[in-house]
Amino acid sequence: MKYRWIVILAAALVITGCAVGPNYQRPAIQVPESFRAPAPLPASEGASLADEKWWEVFHDEQLQQLVRTALQQNYDLRVAVSRVDAARASLGSTRSNQFPQIGASGDIEFTRVSRDGSFRLPASLTPSQNRNWGEAALDLLSFEVDLWGRLRRATEAARANLLGAEENRKAVVTLLISDVATAYFNLRALDHQLEISERTFETRRDSLRLVQSRQGGGVATLLDLRQAEQLVDTAAATIPVLQQQIEQTENQISLLIGANPQGVTRGRGFEEQELPPEVPAGLTSALLERRPDIRAAEQNLIAANAQIGVAKAAYFPRLSLTGLLGGQSSQLSSLFSGPNRAWTFVPEFSQPIFTAGRLKSGVKFSEAFRDGARAEYQKTIQTAFTEVSDALIAHQRTRETRVQQEALVAALQDRTRLAYIRYRGGVDTQLNALDADRDLFQAQLTLSQVKLSELVSVVQLYKALGGGWQ
Template identity: 40%
Template sequence: MNKPLISLAVATLLLSGCSLIPDYQQPPAPVAAQWPQGQAYSATAAADIAAAEQGWRQFFRDPALQRLIESALVNNRDLRIAALNIEAYRAQYRIQRADSLPAVSADGSGSRQRLPADVGQTGSAGISSQYSATLGVSAYELDLFGRVRSLSQQALETYLSSEQARRSTQISLVASVANAYLTWQADQALLKLTEDTLTAFEQSHQLTLRSNAVGVASALDLSQSRTAVEAARVKLAQYQRLVAQDRNGLTLLLGSGLPADLPAGQALDAELLSQVPADLPSDLLQRRPDILEAEHLLKAANANIGAARAAFFPRISLTANAGSLSPDLSGLFGGGSGTWLFQPQISLPIFNAGSLRASLDYSKIQKDIGVARYEKSIQTAFQEVADGLAARQTYQRQLQAQRDLVDANQDYYRLAERRYRIGIDSHLTFLDAQRSLFSAQQTLISDRLAQLSSEVNLYKALGGGWREHSDQAAAMPKTPAEG
């Protein structure tokens, strides 16, 4: 009974055979070593990098926004699907990994059969019985050429890519919640501005009505004043709609209603975000989850080449068992009832009309596609970060210029109002000053939103932060348990 088991143990040692997976070489990054330089960029001291906060909780300083991101990370359905995909690929890897080890099973069977006299060997009717109990393996493939290991490696890399896909989804979710919240804040600020402006226009219209009643203001002045009031009401309805839609969009991202314990948010012109350092090396892109995902998929395609190569070689499988066989149930485990089976099988491909060669060519082409996708993901990431860095200083200058324009329009409005009330200037000049101030204030809020959104997108483009590589290594997913 022990001979087949000993043979099986010896055969198992052959699992350390050769691997036909090509040596993996990481493709060089098709981007420059540093970001483009120019007047749109500014250097940041190394101390600023060390002092900069790294996680989303530190990058987004607004307590209301932090609370919203917490809720989204718990309840968002897209992130939940991404997490479940990880578990699915983990299970697939464990299934594939199990093929490299023999599956041992215990089997028991029993049968009783009556044979009529005309078919029985003795010429008379009779009943035959047979009972068996065995322990063994069935069709276990000896992985001499690494086919099973290649498939296992492919499944592992696919699992690791799914973890990076989840990280990418999480970073995108955080950025989407931040942009939705900032848009909501900006539209609320525009709504408040419009309400205040409408009140001022209505007061001015009442003044024009009284002036028209005593013959000081013309019918044209009255018509122009009314036009300004109605235009402000149009804007009011527009921003009321946008605020409501912003709230609905934010609720969708959260996957639930707005938290009941949502703290008060900071003003749009407050320091809502931490500063991302400008002098960052471009190799930080290697930590972006979408790039890591593309590289894991490239490694999976590389492992598939090994499996396709191994298909050209013989496949050897073993079936072996040992147990007891008896015509009587009572004698199943009695002396002399032992039985064993050792059945090796070899399959050698001879003619397949080029199918194996085509499969190998297909695997190589898939790897080439993976290389192109990997390089494209790096180029896209480089552009996104470069655009974000380019936007930083230009937005700062644009915002300062817009603030100066608002201040100038406020002075123009105060002078025009005073001169109109004492009868020096016409109502048209005063109305033009009102409209110019309202327009400049709206643009300032929109520019501030654009600047904040640009910083959020830069945070996303950097892969959710700018930590050192040692920090990232600790955060890499571990090989799934094989139990």
């Protein structure tokens, strides 16, 4: 009998080396040879902008401080960290099911029989004699022999969920750095546009005074005066709009850094913000390993694949072991002596026979969920390549636009200066000067917006390449 149990347990250990369900294999992915961009990218020999630390990409010390504060206090990041902790605890709980659960139990009973009791005493008991009873044991609460790998597949899925949660945390870090940098550059651009508007307002107000004096002397017409007033009012109207946008952007930054709405200390001026001289994108294959969202999607696929094994294992028999080892005695002093020892060993076997399709449906559900996770993984990869290409296109095209816009502003500045000289000298009409002034104001605001787009394109490229979480 003893050898039979040894054979059974040995066979169970051999079987536990198996695990039903498919082993994970990474899906085949068509990786493009290079990132799509309007012009050939600089030779990088595998280097990428994403390899740089975020404080090496953004040179504004105040921006760096805002990013550090956000990484410490942002609530979205705190939520992501708590999800990692929850996934780690879930893995520990799931993995513990692979091991025996052992507990301890015991009780002591003290009894005294009354001499005048209402029930008849057994002959072995003497009235008024104390009787003690005790028992103690180590309990094998439960232990499932993992014959078909059900518990190992569940642990595999829980481990993948933990790794996926960690990758999601890294993705939140990347997004957070990008959002803080974008909001800060937007704030500095609005500051710059406000300076342009205030400077234009002062210039136009000076011109209005000139027109008023000329109109009083009969040189300028009432129409000239109204046109000059219109330009002043136009510049003045942009100021509160920009101030509103500035204050709301400060609130946005405050939220990102985990603070109540407040003002934001500025660093470098908008015109002083530096851009990397080159923005190498690196190898396309490296993107799969660098972007946290891609790795998170793959871990989701691994977890879904493992759940198929859990579902398929439900078809097969389950073997559970319970038992105890201890002692029972009426004398506490001899509770653990040889004759009073007690043990129990209870193997339990269960096998589903008829489930009305429940098990089959469970497997189909797991397979469908796996297929969806695989499609999501492939979509995430395609989205990543699209985002990198979009950022490269935006960076190159906005740089070209910025060069052209700078030339336009320079030409309009010269035109406006000459137009006012001719107007003050009585050589030309006020209309040409006003048109030049109007065109210059709009061109300067447009140039500020184009420069902002160029800065943001670098931020977006940095995020698209998976930089920032290192």
